[in-house]
Amino acid sequence: MAPFQLEKGYDPKVVETRWSREWLTRGYFHASPEQPGQPYCIVIPPPNVTGSLHVGHALNHSLQDILIRWRRMQGRNTLWLPGTDHAGIATQNVVEKQLMAEGLSRESLGRERFVERVWQWKATSGNTIVNQQKQLGESCDWDRLQFTMDEGLSKAVLEVFVRLYEDGLIYRGERLINWCPRCLTALSDIEVEHEEVKGKLYHLRYPLADDPNTGLIVATTRPETMLGDTAVAVHPDDPRYRHLIGKKVRLPLTTREIPIVGDSILVDLEFGTGAVKITPAHDFNDFEAGGRHSLPRIRILDIHANMLNETELSLATKAHPDVATALAGLSVQKARTKIEQLLSTSGALENPEPHKMAVGKCYRCKTVVEPYLSIQWFVKIHPLAEPAIKVVEDGRIRIIPESWTNNYLGWMRDIKDWCISRQIWWGHQIPAWYCEECNGGFLRSKHDNRPLIDLDVPPIVAKSRPEKCPQCDSSNLVQDPDVLDTWFSSALWPFSTLGWPEQTLELKTYYPTSVLVTGLDILFFWVARMIMMGLKFMGDVPFKDVYIHALVRDAEGQKMSKSKGNVIDPLHVMDQFGTDAIRFTLASMASPGRDIKLAEERIEGYRNFANKIWNAARFALMYLDGPRTALPPAQRTFPDRWILSRLAHAIRAVTAELESYRFDRAATVFYQFIWHEYCDWYLELIKPVLQTPEHPDGASTRHTLVETLETTMRLLHPFMPFITEEIWQTIPHQGDSIVVQNYPASNEAWAAPDAEQHFALLEQTVGLVRTGRVLLNYPPGQQIPFHVGHDDPNRQNQLHQLQRHLAHLSRGTAEVRPSHNWPAARLLRLVTEGLSVGIVVAEDVDLKKALDRLAKQIMETDKELQRVDGKLKNAEFVSKAPPDVIAEHRERVRTLARDRALLTDSEQQLRAMLTT
């Protein structure tokens, strides 16, 4: 007796709400080091606390959940550790926008109240994404949800900072850094996105100091920085200019004279005019060159990337008074136009030419960043990078797909020191203090009142605020106002979340984690840094595998973005097609090394797949009344033995694909097995048994039906957790939830090569009959009489055994006997590979379609025959190809020739029918 009935169509909503809640209530996802089983741990890439679930998360999280559910069912001690990232700049921007709407600003609030305000915001809105993750069915251990600014994780950050400082791997220095004039903070190199734009290459004429009638033409894309020039460089081997090295030029618009230096690194003989202006305070290369030639650095821009005010400008650059007036306070863009005018008027501007160039933009707000001279904190990265290179080279960390390995190694070998200080308020404040007493007081910034601390002021670095200055005992200490790069705390994620620096049981059990699943976009931001920090502080890799998945794009291959309006909202899609459908879609499209172009039709297709599964379960439930007997596999009916064999194959295949992270291929296996093998053939094959009361095979067939369906649900569960749970609960089963059942293991006793062979013949025969039916315009419902036969006596014998199935699946009455015994008249004969079927032709049938088909098949057979025979006639092929290949070709020629004869025969008979 079926315990429940299922609705006619699958309605995901009710099912999903119920089970996602139920799973959590029952605590299935809670992990504990005491649990048995080999540990399997994944830490989630913590999404920004400001975020909401986008389709990239959906992909990333679906893949992890598949792995986690799979391993959990395999009996591993499984932990999927969730959390969110405080996302310094991004979050600060969100809250600042809110303040702006209220007519406030962070400066007006002050640091303390602002940070309080962000925490408030986090408390009310910060869990959006977590709730959405639960909706997606993610089987994270939510009891262990972490936030990068939680107390424990902050403790880890302090510990790491202090130890790196003590090891000499963190230092404070004055450098050119990437500055975002909108976020008003430094950025690391990788936080800058480069974009190619059309600019101009300007030619400026700098007259020689001792011979103003001659001069140098320098080429530049940024004429507005010329007031900050402190030298001009030429190549020391350049015959055009070599003699000028050591002389001076007069810097236009100013009263300054600057030297001409020889520099073979900065100057490319081939490019531009061969002469380059050097502006050490506003260009990375020029900064380096300035260092090489001990040039002064003249800053002409303020923190907003505007020109300094009139006084500052004239003082710093010795610009002519009218020039300083004209330029003061202008933005870079406006200053460029103005300078162009001024130079043009003074005759120093030569013809500019169009020029492609890359501009850097802030990855958070897309504002053009400026190279900016300032004092920042840096991580000395090479000592950390070296071991991180080695573990990948040695295979202790495997990157999948492997092709990204070189990318990683290349970047790591050329890595630059990491600028970790940010001039924002939301984040981990740098644990460094400065003594105001010893240093005679600090100036404060006009903008936000931060103390301005010179490079020569020694920091006191400690995990907590020192009581007093070790030099002078003063308690007048000022903490460094900067906070750390968000990615600094993220880098510690695999061990900080497990309790480090405490030596917890969790840390011992789950570190190193098993695999890190992530998109390529944060390979350098995050993955590389986790590897470095893990090796440094845990002495071991943070994970063994790094699986890198694709980026999700829209159907046209465009990057999804709000401004383009092409964003697919996973929540909307989940609502429309069901969570299982979107999960399965993303898994099926996760082919390595290729971006995902996501179209809604695909999701719809897998919604249909879910519905198909649902109806297969309904079918099973309809026919489960009556006893069920478990016979040994070998004693079961042909359809049962066949489907068990195919199921065993599916189990092997899915497991192998999961082991190699081929989610896409696993999905194909499921689709093929469930839809085409299980539904299209198996369920059809057993209908006669199920629909016959008291059928002798009934009890065993019902058992196999349940057994295969139940196993398939467990096999599929990691991919489609909701529908499989719902069906599993409805059909006969043991246990409380599919979540905690064993994952199917391949069963050798199920393998039945003979049944598979029988099936191939059955499928081929039924296919031919059905084709014939269409050619003769017999409607699908009409019973038709037909003959079947095979050249091979073994096969002929198999056909006899299959007779009932043939008749049932072809909807007709089957006569099995050799084709030479068939009636000559009124028969459409179709032939493939020795197999013949003959379908009785009724009086009023139009034979044209059938004749066309026969003619076409004869042609194709001929073509193939020629091709294969041609190869066999090639002496070199026969002498050099392996014997089994040659034998195969010979066999093929024989079969084709036979088929051809029979087909021609059939055609003639059909034509004869036309004339009678």
Add this chain to the structure above:
RNA sequence: GGGCGGAUAGCUCAGUUGGAAGAGCGCUGCCCUUACAAGGCAGAGGUCACAGGUUCAAUCCCUGUUCCGCCUACCA
């Protein structure tokens, strides 16, 4: 500028340790056959980007070319 990946059916993509080209969607025809029309059955559709080379045999291996993505980079 350097590196990587891609080019296979109308579309989106699998695949081949080299030996008869695959799926899904879409399309065409016939069917509401008592699990499913979100369905069933049958079918059409491809010199596997181009040019060379290796081989008995290349969609697959090698070289070059073109086009498209991505990463990276200081050509002022």
